[in-house]
Amino acid sequence: FLLFYILFALTEPELLRFSRTAAITLICFPVLCVLMLKIYGGFPIGIKKTKEIVYSASIATFLADAVTYLELAIMRINFQNRSYVQDFFTLIGIFLLQVIAINLFGYLGNYLYFKVNPPAKCLVLFGSKEGLPQFVGKISRYKKQYRVCQICDIASLPEDELRKTIRAHNAVFLYSIGESDKVKVLEYCYKHNRTTYLTPELSDIITRHSRHVIIDDVTVLESRISGLTFEQRVLKRAMDIAISGIGLLCASPIMLIEALAIKLEDHGPVFFRQPRVTKDGKVFEVLKFRTMIVDADKNNKRLASQNDDRITKVGRFLRKTRMDELPQFINILKGDMSIVGPRPEQVEITEKYVEVLPEFQYRLKVKAGLTGLAQIQGKYNTTPRDKLIFDLIYIEQYSLFVDIKLILQTVKVLFKSDSTEGVVGEFPEGFDHLFDQPAADHQN
Incomplete structure (x- = not known):
């Protein structure tokens, strides 16, 4: 914001005085910037990869810059004024400086965060191996956030061994396990302050977006799967x-x-x-x-x-x-x-x-x-x-806001090609030995 305001003030003297232009710009740009960052995922240091943080924040900043630039242009419409081209190049220059600053803060922020916070020691509990290699492969791409230490079939673990194994890790991923096992693990992890991640079923989605209704002194969840009103x-x-x-x-x-x-x-x-x-x-x-x-598709429909x-x-x-x-x-x-x-x-x-x-x-x-x-x-x-x-x-x-948010997020996808990252049919190299290892191996 300071880069935008100070550098644009060089070509727009009104921004240096207490004026309507300065007041509107001081309100408009920060609000737009916060809104765009919210739409594009904020600045999630320690959660996303640095490149993704920089990419999303750059698009959000550019859109905030562009709208504020148009606002300034509209406020000073004057057919005798021929400085719009100059101002446009100023805007591009400011944006390039902002991208440099975003890169600096993004890389430095993630570097310092991961220096202080090592990857979480993760346990993967599964009920079915179908799709498990792809799931583990996707987790393994985030090496700075997660370190998969053990992969266990929940059906093969006795109750005491399961609890011991959970306590040996910081986080637990639940993949395709039954409802009773899920409830049991979630309650135990909640009791012992272990972070849990689970692949959702339809019932999880319905429950998550249910409306809380109080009938007398009883709280119930109201679920409606009827589409839009x-x-x-x-x-x-x-x-x-x-x-x-x-x-x-x-x-x-x-x-x-x-x-x-x-x-x-x-x-x-x-x-x-x-x-x-x-x-x-x-x-x-x-x-x-x-x-x-x-x-x-005439000879080979696929x-x-x-x-x-x-x-x-x-x-x-x-x-x-x-x-x-x-x-x-x-x-x-x-x-x-x-x-x-x-x-x-x-x-x-x-x-x-x-x-x-x-x-x-x-x-x-x-x-x-x-x-x-x-x-x-x-x-x-x-x-x-x-x-x-x-x-x-x-x-x-x-909601209408969700639609607007997704439309704006589509801009990000347009400039980002699809990828086939991760494994397709087998476990990533070096993961085979993680199956059902003794919990004591991961205490430190």
């Missing part, structure tokens, strides 16, 4: 119409260039249409820019992979930048989709998911969306179950 649907639809209309208007020049590039590459059709599933199982035809060769040879050169760029999805503004304007919601899946894939995960049908309580919690937080190799959990969390905690 009438008022929420009206507000959401109004926002969809406004944003999709403005989006189509602003993006039309870019869409024209995309269409020409696709046509010039192989002279095939510009758009790709495919049946997808939205609210209440209704099937609609999604509209996207074509990113694959013509008749890509889901697109990250390095699929059927993807065209133009298509690869469009997929990476998500610009192939711009025509979906038309689907949103028509009412088939929403700006924010679960990803619209193919009919066949939806049917298969429902067979394996019956809970998958609950995500159909709201319209499919162009962006959403699963699209933002998920990665290229995120499992369908984990994506479902993200979608159900979104539905249960829905």
Whole structure:
């Protein structure tokens, strides 16, 4: 804030005097900065990786800078004033200095935090090995935060050995264990001040977002899995119409260039249409820019992979930048989709998911969306179950602010390519020896 205010004051003398411009700027920028940092995750030293902290904080700061710059420009509209270009370059210079400061504080903050706070000694308790390698692999990527010391099948541990093993660690991860075991471990960890992390089930999500109701002197939890209320649907639809209309208007020049590039590459059709599933199982035809060769599914119908040879050169760029999805503004304007919601899946894939995960049908309580919690937080190799959990969390905690927050967070994802980090089918190297080791090995 000081960098922005002092350096902009060099070109805006009003900021150095007690004036309306100075007062509004002093209020506007800090409020915007705090709001944007809240939306993009704050400055979570010791929780996230340094690169992620710097990336999120830089985007939040840039948006706060841009809005404050526009506010200053509007307040001093003067057709005789030709200093806007100069001010714009000043803004860019200030932002670069802010990024340097963010990097400095981010790296220094994490360095000092982890110097004082070593990684937590972690125990992983599992009930099923299905998906366990991927789960342990994801934890192992955060080496400064967590150190997996032991991996145990909870069914193989006697009661006394389980308690002894828990006490030998700082944190316990619960993966795919039964309800009775979960309650038992949570109560014991709570009693002995051990941090617990658990992979959520549907019941956990419902309970988490339940409303507390007091009947006489009894507290009960009220759970409603009925989708959005009438008022929420009206507000959401109004926002969809406004944003999709403005989006189509602003993006039309870019869409024209995309269409020409696709046509010039192989002279095939510009758009790709495919049946997808939205609210209440209704099937609609999604509209996207074509990113694959013509008749890509004719001889070999399969889901697109990250390095699929059927993807065209133009298509690869469009997929990476998500610009192939711009025509979906038309689907949103028509009412088939929403700006924010679960990803619209193919009919066949939806049917298969429902067979394996019956809970998958609950995500159909709201319209499919162009962006959403699963699209933002998920990665290229995120499992369908984990994506479902993200979608159900979104539905249960829905509010207009959540939608606005997710729309703004999408900006961050646009400049961040998907990754296949972590293991896919086996445990990371060096983790095999952690299975069912004696608890005494980890006392120190």
